[in-house]
Amino acid sequence: MKILILCTGNSCRSQMAHGFMQSFNPELTVKSAGTEASGKLNANAVKAMKEIGIDISQHTSDSVNKYINDEWDYVITVCGGANENCPVFTGKVKHRLHMGFDDPSHATGSDEFIWSEFIRVRDEIKETFQKFYKEEIEPQL
Template identity: 55%
Template sequence: MKNVLVLCTGNSCRSQMAHGYLNHFQNNLANIYSAGIETHGLNPGAVAIMKEDGVDISQHTSNHVDEYEGIEWDYIITVCDHAKEHCPYIPSKKARRLHQNFSDPSKVHGSEKEIHEAFEATRDAIKEYCHDFVKEELMD
């Protein structure tokens, strides 16, 4: 079983969405974990936008990357530039490190509609990335 870590700054939004989709698309091909270089709690907007697409992440927790010390990673995926630039060293003999920056919808200010659209756009981009990752990396 492969081990996949999805990493972002606060493990509240983008990494949680990716965690949800990776679990959704793969069928017992990997253990999926998400973490942050900080912990900000689960973002309610992320939970709501994922629920709209039939993926429940409401029971996820916001975890710090140090909580997973000792796991041998096959993949470490950073989903924001800040995490990539500030991530502590994660020792791994074999981890393939991937990076894809997704916009942070929690930073959008505006009307309820504008905020919803930002969460939806980020969710859809993450969904596509995770679908392709599972197909190209886990199902080979």
């Protein structure tokens, strides 16, 4: 089973979703990418995942172009706000899905509030992707 998770910068939401999917089943082939890949991971995303025992620190922030010629069972976009354009993947895909989440890297305010946004979004991603895994992926394995 091959799953590609896309967003714009590939530094935060798609990386967290990638980490969760891989933690649910290490046998899955999971990659994440962005249309405007930042080239680095968001430090708070790495910290938020580490806090619950998932290490994404070795992930890379890659351009979607790296995967455009591959075949995928699922391509999932995770962009959220109305001000974002979700990437369109033009490669060979069996199922295209959208699961939108706010971008915690755009949060402003106190350090405590910004951190709480990373935790909130992380937990939303976990819940949504866990449901997806149990209902869609597991029955196919």
